[in-house]
Amino acid sequence: MRVGLFVTCLVDLMRPRIGFATLKLLETAGCEVIVPDTQTCCGQPAWNSGDAPGAVALAKKTIAEFEGFDYVVSPSGSCGDQIRTEYPGLFADEPEWRDRATALASRTYELTDFLVTVLKVDSVPGDYEGTVTYHDSCSGLRSMGIKEQPRALLAKLKGVSLKEMNGCEECCGFGGTFSVKFGEVSAAIAERKCDNILASGAQAVVGGDLGCLLNIEGKLRRMGDEKTQVLHVAEVLAGRV
Amino acid sequence: MHFKANVHAKLADVVLQGNLKNAKGKFVTRRAEAIKDLDDFDATRDAAAAIRNKVIDNLDLWLECFERKALDTGAKVLWARDGAEVCRLVIEIAKKHGVTKVTKSKSMLSEEAGLNHALEAAGIQPVETDLGEYILQVDNNEPPSHIIAPAVHKSLDEVADLFHKVHGTPRKTDIPALTREAREVLRAHFLSAEMGLSGGNFLVAETGSVALVTNEGNGRMVTTMPKVHVVITGIEKVIPTLEDLSTLMRLLPRSATGQSISNYFSILTGVKKPEEHDGPEHLYFVLVDSGRADVVGGDFHEMLRCIRCGACMNHCPVYQTIGGHAYGWVYPGPMGSVLTPLYAGIENSIDLPHAATLCNQCGIVCPVKIPLPDLLRKLREKQTERGLRPLTERIGLRLWAWVAQQPKLYALGASVGARYLKWLAGDTDRIRLLPAAPEWTLGRDFPAPQGKTFRELYAARRSSTPRA
Numbered sequence: 001m002r003v004g005l006f007v008t009c010l011v012d013l014m015r016p017r018i019g020f021a022t023l024k025l026l027e028t029a030g031c032e033v034i035v036p037d038t039q040t041c042c043g044q045p046a047w048n049s050g051d052a053p054g055a056v057a058l059a060k061k062t063i064a065e066f067e068g069f070d071y072v073v074s075p076s077g078s079c080g081d082q083i084r085t086e087y088p089g090l091f092a093d094e095p096e097w098r099d100r101a102t103a104l105a106s107r108t109y110e111l112t113d114f115l116v117t118v119l120k121v122d123s124v125p126g127d128y129e130g131t132v133t134y135h136d137s138c139s140g141l142r143s144m145g146i147k148e149q150p151r152a153l154l155a156k157l158k159g160v161s162l163k164e165m166n167g168c169e170e171c172c173g174f175g176g177t178f179s180v181k182f183g184e185v186s187a188a189i190a191e192r193k194c195d196n197i198l199a200s201g202a203q204a205v206v207g208g209d210l211g212c213l214l215n216i217e218g219k220l221r222r223m224g225d226e227k228t229q230v231l232h233v234a235e236v237l238a239g240r241v
Numbered sequence: 242m243h244f245k246a247n248v249h250a251k252l253a254d255v256v257l258q259g260n261l262k263n264a265k266g267k268f269v270t271r272r273a274e275a276i277k278d279l280d281d282f283d284a285t286r287d288a289a290a291a292i293r294n295k296v297i298d299n300l301d302l303w304l305e306c307f308e309r310k311a312l313d314t315g316a317k318v319l320w321a322r323d324g325a326e327v328c329r330l331v332i333e334i335a336k337k338h339g340v341t342k343v344t345k346s347k348s349m350l351s352e353e354a355g356l357n358h359a360l361e362a363a364g365i366q367p368v369e370t371d372l373g374e375y376i377l378q379v380d381n382n383e384p385p386s387h388i389i390a391p392a393v394h395k396s397l398d399e400v401a402d403l404f405h406k407v408h409g410t411p412r413k414t415d416i417p418a419l420t421r422e423a424r425e426v427l428r429a430h431f432l433s434a435e436m437g438l439s440g441g442n443f444l445v446a447e448t449g450s451v452a453l454v455t456n457e458g459n460g461r462m463v464t465t466m467p468k469v470h471v472v473i474t475g476i477e478k479v480i481p482t483l484e485d486l487s488t489l490m491r492l493l494p495r496s497a498t499g500q501s502i503s504n505y506f507s508i509l510t511g512v513k514k515p516e517e518h519d520g521p522e523h524l525y526f527v528l529v530d531s532g533r534a535d536v537v538g539g540d541f542h543e544m545l546r547c548i549r550c551g552a553c554m555n556h557c558p559v560y561q562t563i564g565g566h567a568y569g570w571v572y573p574g575p576m577g578s579v580l581t582p583l584y585a586g587i588e589n590s591i592d593l594p595h596a597a598t599l600c601n602q603c604g605i606v607c608p609v610k611i612p613l614p615d616l617l618r619k620l621r622e623k624q625t626e627r628g629l630r631p632l633t634e635r636i637g638l639r640l641w642a643w644v645a646q647q648p649k650l651y652a653l654g655a656s657v658g659a660r661y662l663k664w665l666a667g668d669t670d671r672i673r674l675l676p677a678a679p680e681w682t683l684g685r686d687f688p689a690p691q692g693k694t695f696r697e698l699y700a701a702r703r704s705s706t707p708r709a
Binding site for chain 1: 245248249252558559561562563595596597598599600601602604605618620621622623624625626630634638639641642643645646648651655658659662670671678679680681682683684685686687688690691693694695696697698699700
């Protein structure tokens with residue numbers, strides 16, 4: 001099974017270890033993982049900012065880079081959702097590209113969904129010890145149906161106990177460019193999320209989208225919390241990389 | 242509409258923040274409980290959306306059906322192109338019937354038109370009788386901050402102070418006592434007003450009726466006691482049949498207030514008949530366009546399905562954080578961020594379509610499945626197409642999208658960026674002030690990057706570990 005890894009621009013820039021954790025999880029599960037080195041961004045920032053031509057151009061580039069694989073997997077429900085849900089709609093007037101986009105969309109998965117739904121893994125290599133609480137990211141949850149998959153995988157780690165926070169499905173306030181256009185509102189929404197995280201008493205908050213995690217970590221630290229770990233689910237599931 | 246300045250003030254308003262926190266829990270929890278009653282909530286939403294689509298896809302025909310039936314019941318049907326025409330028509334009706342005082346049940350169209358102000362200028366006294374609207378009216382005509390709970394931004398203490406000041410009564414904080422006090426004031430108005438003015442939740446084409454969903458009983462006083470009743474509502478509010486009304490009513494109160502049915506639900510048809518004791522002698526429908534006809538058949542057509550339940554704002558993380566006034570016009574929250582640009586001008590509401598995280602909580606709770614995030618995104622696209630976004634943003638986006646199409650240049654940019662951010666963080670794991678995006682670090686830190694990009698580390702790993 002040849003899997004194309006869509007790293008995402010945030011993981012590339014900020015947290016390469018999440019990319020390596022994803023690689024490890026996929027390879028441990030028996031996939032042949034290819035990381036196309038020309039990949040950049042899925043185009044979601046352009047699409048969400050009203051730059052349709054920019055979004056279309058980047059979608060075409062991504063489709064061309066990834067359509068040769070059996071599957072495309074990304075450690076992000078947000079970028080995954082852009083490819084799976086939004087790409088086909090970008091090509092209303094270009095039927096050939098629409099078909100290629102639709103074909104790619106049907107083979108594109110968020111990491112935990114892929115591990116559970118397609119690979120049906122029995123075990124994961126991680127070894128985390130402690131209480132974690134899970135933040136459901138918006139696109140993953142509401143567009144891609146990512147809810148039980150990461151929890152099912154975390155449950156395979158003996159040392160992990162999951163303590164759900166209040167409002168785990170509520171937005172953390174990140175919203176991509178929203179976080180820098182309306183920084184004050186974004187941070188105020190993040191504060192509610194962080195209050196819930198702290199109230200859960202978990203030693204780590206785990207999520208599947210780096211954008212949310214950077215937002216949450218930044219807010220927790222500004223609030224003076226130095227002890228709550230903020231981890232991508234891939235890092236927890238993969239253990240040391 | 243200075244959204245960002247409004248936001249800053251609202252975030253700093255400690256009382257408002259407390260009130261918003263209170264309201265959020267109630268709306269969200271009650272709705273979640275109430276929808277459990279329905280065997281298949283999602284299928285009911287589909288049915289409701291289909292009813293609304295049927296109407297808005299042939300709006301002119303359904304409006305003609307409604308008009309014919311309404312005329313048969315003895316009502317008069319008037320058409321208003323905009324808010325100014327609403328005011329003119331209502332004042333004409335009032336003058337014709339020698340009206341000096343109008344009692345009002347809730348009408349958002351009246352807010353759109355600025356009707357109270359126009360009535361006062363014409364020497365006619367408008368009296369808001371919905372408790373929330375009454376509170377706002379006696380507080381210097383403050384605008385509503387929510388479409389169904391207009392005074393949700395106010396605390397009990399604020400209302401206690403207000404009533405003490407306005408009514409000249411001893412200050413009290415007992416809610417039933419405060420309500421009784423308002424009722425005593427309003428009772429005299431109910432008895433003396435010559436004209437009642439209401440909105441309309443739905444117009445039923447098959448019977449020419451208006452359906453009213455209220456919780457305080459004021460709607461009945463307003464629509465049955467005065468000799469003249471004027472219904473002001475948007476042209477998109479028509480639905481085909483009473484059967485359709487029952488489908489929509491399964492969703493509206495549950496989505497709005499978490500009630501299986503509102504305390505009062507009236508279907509008002511025609512003028513008082515000779516053998517009847519109650520009801521108006523004259524019934525007027527003022528059906529308002531105010532931008533709606535232009536939305537028909539266009540990119541934002543689906544927005545016309547809206548049944549004004551307020552669930553989108555109740556569940557919106559942004560609305561929950563800043564309240565309704567910050568949005569600057571009549572309609573707040575996600576539906577407002579779509580409607581305000583459409584009805585008040587896309588160029589007058591540059592911030593609103595962007596004032597959302599696109600979390601889609603609104604789309605999930607919408608009883609008629611309006612894809613609000615998609616509509617907000619489309620508005621952003623229209624702004625870009627029309628060159629309404631700031632030049633720096635447009636250039637920045639195009640430049641970024643261009644660079645992202647040049648893999649080598651992008652890789653270089655990313656590795657320089659990662660090092661720069663790492664340098665900003667110094668020895669720490671965070672950046673306290675991000676010069677490239679100062680908005681981010683206003684209220685939170687920016688975590689430091691690892692320092693090298695994934696693609697660099699991956700290339701290094703590949704060259705050091707030969708693979709089969």
